[in-house]
Amino acid sequence: MKNRILAALLCVSMTGLMLMGCADTRDDGTIKIGITIQNLSNAYWAGVMGKLEQEMDARGWEYTIVGCDNNAGTQVGQVENSSYQDAI
Numbered sequence: 001m002k003n004r005i006l007a008a009l010l011c012v013s014m015t016g017l018m019l020m021g022c023a024d025t026r027d028d029g030t031i032k033i034g035i036t037i038q039n040l041s042n043a044y045w046a047g048v049m050g051k052l053e054q055e056m057d058a059r060g061w062e063y064t065i066v067g068c069d070n071n072a073g074t075q076v077g078q079v080e081n082s083s084y085q086d087a088i
Contacts, residue, residue, distance in 0.1 A: 030061070030062055032062045036067070037068070039068075053065070
């Protein structure tokens, strides 16, 4: 039982640390997020990103969403060249 609790705590803490690397809080308190998605022309992903945009707008976050058109190399380049790169 103790092992399961410890494992759950470790998973939660690792997830929290990963998410901290995905966004940047500036000195002025603004949060900036960069997202690269598999394909924005896919109806499913377009719907997910649309809802995500609404949520980020409601919170006042700055964000950029780009599609890589199912190309992993393009997606890696988008992450490497992101204007939010200093957040990682």
